[in-house]
Structures are given as C-alpha cells and as structure tokens.
Amino acid sequence: MSKDEILEALRQHPFTHDMEAAWRESLAEIARMQTYAPDTLLLREGRAADAFFLIIDGLVAIEMFVPERGSLRLQTVSAGEIVGWSWALPPYRWEFDARALTETKALVLDAAQLRDRMHRDCALAAWILSRLLAVVAGRLKATRLQLLDLYAPAPRRAL
Numbered sequence: 001m002s003k004d005e006i007l008e009a010l011r012q013h014p015f016t017h018d019m020e021a022a023w024r025e026s027l028a029e030i031a032r033m034q035t036y037a038p039d040t041l042l043l044r045e046g047r048a049a050d051a052f053f054l055i056i057d058g059l060v061a062i063e064m065f066v067p068e069r070g071s072l073r074l075q076t077v078s079a080g081e082i083v084g085w086s087w088a089l090p091p092y093r094w095e096f097d098a099r100a101l102t103e104t105k106a107l108v109l110d111a112a113q114l115r116d117r118m119h120r121d122c123a124l125a126a127w128i129l130s131r132l133l134a135v136v137a138g139r140l141k142a143t144r145l146q147l148l149d150l151y152a153p154a155p156r157r158a159l
Contacts, residue, residue: 001033009033009107013054014080015131023124030113036100042083043094049086050111055079058104062139063097074143076101085132087111 006028010016016024033056036042042053042060053060060083062075074096077083083098083106092111118125 003028006031006033006107009054009056013056013107015054015082015135019127023121023127026117026124027109027114030110030117031107034106034108036104036106038100038102040100040104042098042100042104042106043096045094045097047094049084049092049094051084052087052109052111052114053083053098054107054109055081055083056105056107058106059101060104060106061099061101063099065097071097075139082132082135085136087114088129088132 007024010019010024010027010031016027019027036058043049043051045065055077057079060077061073062077062083063071063073066072077098084094086092086094088111114128118128
C-alpha cells in the first residue's frame with residue numbers, strides 16, 4: 001500500500017481524521033495496512049505490545065482468559081475503532097488478547113517508533129494520549145457493565 005493510501009486511511013479514520021496534517025504525515029511513515037483472517041490473533045496477553053491498530057474494516061474481539069472458564073469476550077470492536085493501548089505504558093506488554101472475528105483490515109502503527117515521535121513532540125503526545133484515554137474510559141465502562149451482568153445475582157422467581 002502506498003504512502004498516499006495510508007495517508008487517506010488516516011484522514012478517514014475517526015481516531016486521526018482531525019489530527020494535524022504534519023502529524024498524519026509522520027504517522028504514515030510508521031504505518032502499514034494489514035489484513036487478518038478470521039480467528040487470527042492481532043495481539044496476545046503478556047507478549048510485547050509492539051503495535052497500535054486502527055481498525056479499517058471487520059470485527060475484532062477483545063478477550064481475556066479466565067481460569068476454569070476459558071476465553072471471555074469483553075468487547076467487540078469494529079471499523080473506525082482502535083485496538084491496543086498497552087504500547088503506551090511500560091512495561092509495554094499486552095493486557096488482553098484481540099482476535100479477528102471476520103476478515104479484518106487494520107492500519108498498524110509501529111509502537112516503538114510512535115513512542116519515539118511522541119517523546120520528541122509533546123503536543124503530539126498530548127493529542128494521542130487524550131484520544132487514547134477517552135477510548136480506555138469507554139472500554140472500562142463497557143467492561144464494568146459486562147462484569148455487573150456476569151456477577152449479578154439471578155432474579156428471584158415468584159412463588
């Protein structure tokens with residue numbers, strides 16, 4: 001995929017659509033388009049968090065392993081959303097799994113190079129981290145609601 005096509009994908013993605021043009025140019029240098037087949041892992045809990053995924057098309061399940069229960073889907077992410085924020089915080093290890101549910105196309109940014117650009121440009125770092133924090137807050141809320149549903153006592157039946 002050409003740099004112009006990557007730039008266009010960055011212009012259209014909700015996470016980066018209103019980003020300064022110079023920052024989009026910088027991100028395009030460290031991005032590649034990747035397609036994932038259904039049931040392919042984008043990331044695995046505990047492994048190095050080496051990428052940041054902007055989902056262009058498809059569905060991705062955010063999952064965690066629960067002993068004696070297996071894999072638990074926390075959320076499903078679709079086109080226009082992002083996957084992965086562990087790349088932004090030491091020790092840079094994934095906290096969850098992410099699995100393609102359908103054929104999924106993602107713009108994949110190299111995390112080490114993204115961190116380097118953020119270290120060199122505090123305004124870029126503030127912009128990305130504020131967007132990322134909004135996503136994290138939304139995911140936390142969704143996870144909390146799912147856990148409330150999972151652990152809520154069963155309703156009592158009338159006699």
